[in-house]
Amino acid sequence: MIDLLPGREKQVVHTGGEGAAATVMACGKNSVAGSVSQRACVFCGSRVVLYPIADALHIVHGPVGCAAYTWDIRGALSSGPQLHRNSFSTDLQEMDVIYGGEKKLEAALLELIAHHSPKAAFVYSTCIVGIIGDDVSAVCNRVAAQTGIPVLGVHSEGFKGTKKDGYKAACDALYKLIGTGDTSNISPHSINILGEFNLAGETWILRDYYKRMGIEVVSCLTGDSRIEDIRRAHGAKLNLVQCSGSMTSLAKMMERDHGIPFKRVSYFGIEDMSAALYEAAKFFKDDPAIMDRAQNLVREEVAAIYPELQRFKQKLIGKKAAIYVGGSFKAFSLMRALRLIGMETAIVGSQTGDKDDYQQLQEMADPGTIIVDDANPLELAKFCLEKDVDLFIGGVKERPIAYKLGIGFCDHNHERKEPLAGYIGMLNFAKEVYASVASPVWQFAPRRAKRAALLSQNAA
Amino acid sequence: MLNGTTAEIKPREALRINPAKTCQPIGAMYASLGINGCMPHSHGSQGCCAYHRSHLTRHFKEPVVATSSSFTEGASVFGGLANMTQALSNIFTIYNPKLVAVHTTCLSEVIGDDIPMMIKKATEEGIIPAGKRVIHANTPSFVGSHVTGFASMVAAMVKYLSESSGKTEAQLKDDGQLNLIPGYIDPADMRELKRIVKEMGVKTVMFPDTSGVLDLPQDGRYRMFPSGGATMEEIKSAGDSVGTIALGHFASHPAAIELDEKCKVPAALLELPYGLTNTDLFIHALRNHGGVDVPATIGEERGRLLDAMSDMHQYFHGKRVAIVGDPDHVIALTQFLVELDMKPVYVFTGSSGKHFEQRLTDILANHAPDAMVKQNVDLFELHQQIKNNPVDLIIGNTYSKYISRAENVPFVRFGFPILDRMGHRYFPCVGYMGALRLMELINDALLDHKDRDCAEENFELIQ
Numbered sequence: 001m002i003d004l005l006p007g008r009e010k011q012v013v014h015t016g017g018e019g020a021a022a023t024v025m026a027c028g029k030n031s032v033a034g035s036v037s038q039r040a041c042v043f044c045g046s047r048v049v050l051y052p053i054a055d056a057l058h059i060v061h062g063p064v065g066c067a068a069y070t071w072d073i074r075g076a077l078s079s080g081p082q083l084h085r086n087s088f089s090t091d092l093q094e095m096d097v098i099y100g101g102e103k104k105l106e107a108a109l110l111e112l113i114a115h116h117s118p119k120a121a122f123v124y125s126t127c128i129v130g131i132i133g134d135d136v137s138a139v140c141n142r143v144a145a146q147t148g149i150p151v152l153g154v155h156s157e158g159f160k161g162t163k164k165d166g167y168k169a170a171c172d173a174l175y176k177l178i179g180t181g182d183t184s185n186i187s188p189h190s191i192n193i194l195g196e197f198n199l200a201g202e203t204w205i206l207r208d209y210y211k212r213m214g215i216e217v218v219s220c221l222t223g224d225s226r227i228e229d230i231r232r233a234h235g236a237k238l239n240l241v242q243c244s245g246s247m248t249s250l251a252k253m254m255e256r257d258h259g260i261p262f263k264r265v266s267y268f269g270i271e272d273m274s275a276a277l278y279e280a281a282k283f284f285k286d287d288p289a290i291m292d293r294a295q296n297l298v299r300e301e302v303a304a305i306y307p308e309l310q311r312f313k314q315k316l317i318g319k320k321a322a323i324y325v326g327g328s329f330k331a332f333s334l335m336r337a338l339r340l341i342g343m344e345t346a347i348v349g350s351q352t353g354d355k356d357d358y359q360q361l362q363e364m365a366d367p368g369t370i371i372v373d374d375a376n377p378l379e380l381a382k383f384c385l386e387k388d389v390d391l392f393i394g395g396v397k398e399r400p401i402a403y404k405l406g407i408g409f410c411d412h413n414h415e416r417k418e419p420l421a422g423y424i425g426m427l428n429f430a431k432e433v434y435a436s437v438a439s440p441v442w443q444f445a446p447r448r449a450k451r452a453a454l455l456s457q458n459a460a
Numbered sequence: 461m462l463n464g465t466t467a468e469i470k471p472r473e474a475l476r477i478n479p480a481k482t483c484q485p486i487g488a489m490y491a492s493l494g495i496n497g498c499m500p501h502s503h504g505s506q507g508c509c510a511y512h513r514s515h516l517t518r519h520f521k522e523p524v525v526a527t528s529s530s531f532t533e534g535a536s537v538f539g540g541l542a543n544m545t546q547a548l549s550n551i552f553t554i555y556n557p558k559l560v561a562v563h564t565t566c567l568s569e570v571i572g573d574d575i576p577m578m579i580k581k582a583t584e585e586g587i588i589p590a591g592k593r594v595i596h597a598n599t600p601s602f603v604g605s606h607v608t609g610f611a612s613m614v615a616a617m618v619k620y621l622s623e624s625s626g627k628t629e630a631q632l633k634d635d636g637q638l639n640l641i642p643g644y645i646d647p648a649d650m651r652e653l654k655r656i657v658k659e660m661g662v663k664t665v666m667f668p669d670t671s672g673v674l675d676l677p678q679d680g681r682y683r684m685f686p687s688g689g690a691t692m693e694e695i696k697s698a699g700d701s702v703g704t705i706a707l708g709h710f711a712s713h714p715a716a717i718e719l720d721e722k723c724k725v726p727a728a729l730l731e732l733p734y735g736l737t738n739t740d741l742f743i744h745a746l747r748n749h750g751g752v753d754v755p756a757t758i759g760e761e762r763g764r765l766l767d768a769m770s771d772m773h774q775y776f777h778g779k780r781v782a783i784v785g786d787p788d789h790v791i792a793l794t795q796f797l798v799e800l801d802m803k804p805v806y807v808f809t810g811s812s813g814k815h816f817e818q819r820l821t822d823i824l825a826n827h828a829p830d831a832m833v834k835q836n837v838d839l840f841e842l843h844q845q846i847k848n849n850p851v852d853l854i855i856g857n858t859y860s861k862y863i864s865r866a867e868n869v870p871f872v873r874f875g876f877p878i879l880d881r882m883g884h885r886y887f888p889c890v891g892y893m894g895a896l897r898l899m900e901l902i903n904d905a906l907l908d909h910k911d912r913d914c915a916e917e918n919f920e921l922i923q
Contacts (some may be wrong), residue, residue: 033530033543034550036613041507063566064476065483069511091476092602097570107474116464127505127567128602131536158505159531159567377523381682396514398525400603406680446680
């Protein structure tokens with residue numbers, strides 16, 4: 001075992017060990033000061049949730065950094081406007097910190113709204129705004145009154161919690177829009193897709209599936225979304241919530257106030273994707289044709305990818321993977337998808353999982369799997385070597401660590417280049433995993449090269 | 461994405477659109493990584509640290525470690541002392557770096573955290589183990605830019621670590637050690653500077669030095685603290701050098717001046733060695749301060765550059781260039797563009813500083829007196845200017861590629877950050893050899909564009 005920071009012992013579990021079944025993970029904690037955490041802040045959480053709303057203006061109220069680091073870094077695609085990809089900020093300076101930044105914010109909003117005519121504006125508060133005490137809500141109200149569009153303050157001061165609190169702040173801002181649009185002409189068989197961000201165009205794939213089933217997608221929150229759709233989201237009959245960490249609070253509010261039930265789903269992997277479609281079909285049981293169409297769709301789509309998946313499975317069988325992702329719900333899907341292509345999950349961890357998530361992970365995982373909350377790179381690297389994994393699934397900060405170790409990598413975060421959701425996404429995932437795991441480059445990696453040499457020595 | 465950009469330019473007081481700079485702490489973090497065995501520490505919320513690490517990782521494709529004080533609401537009300545104390549204790553206990561380089565953030569600056577007091581307290585309480593050090597730089601995000609943060613951290617290295625041991629002038633001369641402060645450049649550039657210095661036969665201490673830290677070979681291991689970087693002992697000994705060569709007014713000169721004041725080490729304040737003249741000046745300074753002759757090999761490198769400049773001069777002549785980036789980079793590169801007989805039209809930086817405009821006005825006085833030189837400007841304005849008066853080439857960091865695409869103008873990636881190409885990680889731009897690479901990038905961008913867009917009858921085999 002490697003050294004862990006004091007206080008982190010309970011954030012790492014080896015399944016199958018003594019008393020493992022009873023282990024309750026300590027999680028949802030703030031990271032220990034002084035740890036090399038992979039986690040971000042409240043602002044980051046809000047920014048990722050709202051960013052894909054393409055016809056809205058997004059302005060960061062704070063110093064330039066927060067706006068610079070979140071400028072067009074997510075591959076959340078828009079089929080129309082590209083306004084959201086620009087970086088707008090108040091670039092607060094020393095004088096603004098002393099005298100307040102409200103005037104600057106108001107002027108910036110008025111100028112941008114006049115120029116771009118967005119359908120709404122989101123104003124992200126950063127750490128400093130929370131400290132200098134700008135009344136962002138008052139500015140938003142004034143500008144909204146003057147321009148006639150919703151101007152929504154997002155309470156995303158970085159220090160006011162974790163990334164999860166940022167999701168909540170984003171949901172609160174979104175909720176001010178929901179319920180303000182006209183819901184006539186919405187089909188009785190209608191849904192909202194929550195927690196799906198159209199990375200590499202994934203929302204488009206899902207919309208197509210539901211359309212083929214005869215279900216209307218009122219809005220997707222927030223992949224390729226438009227303000228008008230969000231305003232009428234309360235007219236849908238069911239909410240399907242992916243990436244549960246980010247959007248569950250919104251789904252709960254919609255259930256409370258608009259009576260819309262919600263189901264947790266995942267669109268990743270054949271099993272979970274199919275379950276998501278059937279979940280919707282079961283809900284609309286008044287029209288059995290929907291279930292028929294769902295079954296046909298699943299049959300067709302699976303048949304289309306299955307033979308090729310099997311070929312990948314033959315090549316990948318027995319290979320081991322490490323998973324380190326933002327939300328733990330994604331980790332469940334990834335474990336199932338890896339099993340489908342013959343791979344084992346040796347290490348699984350997340351930045352923001354909760355107690356129940358980790359309990360479920362322990363139940364799903366094979367004995368000996370390492371489960372970790374809020375890991376640091378040293379831990380991740382040692383676990384990878386300890387378990388001798390062939391693949392790492394993670395985000396931008398983990399990629400170079402994997403490569404230094406001579407391990408393949410798959411980006412399952414916002415820098416993914418191919419859609420990984422849906423059936424075609426499962427095939428893309430298999431291709432991507434195979435391309436990296438089976439790359440000839442690893443035969444030159446010292447770890448493999450040494451092993452090959454040892455084996456040939458033993459044989460001789 | 462940039463279809464909202466109009467040619468009409470209105471004055472903007474309150475709004476930054478598509479910035480040509482970022483905040484101080486990331487520069488401080490990058491500089492810190494150039495000290496051997498150093499853990500950069502961000503005194504603020506977790507997000508800052510995560511963003512800087514991700515951003516640096518995208519530029520270098522290397523693991524970047526740093527720790528955070530992980531501010532919460534409590535810390536921002538009561539001050540960050542408890543967080544800092546806990547952080548330092550954890551860092552030394554678990555990661556065991558040789559030193560910790562603390563930089564502040566907007567949050568800790570606004571609540572007024574006194575970092576030297578915190579370091580003093582940690583020292584008194586025995587949290588900092590014997591032989592280990594904690595240094596700091598104030599890097600408020602609402603002042604300056606990432607370049608300011610870099611410069612402040614380099615100056616902090618001098619403030620905290622450099623010492624004059626009281627050797628006589630004769631002893632110092634005998635040692636013949638020279639300091640080299642390289643500026644905000646990539647590890648490949650730092651590696652090249654060390655090669656040149658070695659070729660010249662000058663004994664130097666270079667800090668910061670991120671080669672061997674952020675350009676590691678793959679060897680199957682992950683190291684939190686790679687073997688590269690200037691050691692604490694080397695930076696200490698900088699106080700005993702016969703002179704300092706500091707490259708770049710904005711990133712390096714403050715540290716050189718600090719060293720002169722603190723340890724009486726005289727400094728040669730130069731620009732970055734991009735292009736012919738600036739490299740000549742660098743070599744000249746090495747020769748003067750190091751008391752060596754220029755070896756024939758260096759002369760040959762210069763000759764090869766000159767030969768290439770002669771061979772290709774017709775392709776560069778009169779080409780209108782927009783250049784945007786960090787002030788030291790832009791100043792030195794503009795000098796090279798003038799040597800290539802190109803015509804700088806817009807010479808912009810997102811950072812602030814009068815020296816930028818003064819220096820460039822001098823450089824451009826004879827060759828391109830009509831060039832527009834501006835500080836504290838963003839890429840939105842550059843785009844507007846280009847719409848009004850087009851250019852043949854854009855030189856800037858990756859973010860300039862939106863403008864290049866929107867206006868169909870050839871583009872050379874240069875500076876920080878480069879998020880979408882690989883060359884900067886391996887091939888230097890400094891020195892005579894680096895100048896050849898810059899020439900190649902510019903020449904290829906122009907000719908590739910011509911080959912793609914020109915009429916069939918003008919499509920030439922030989923260029």
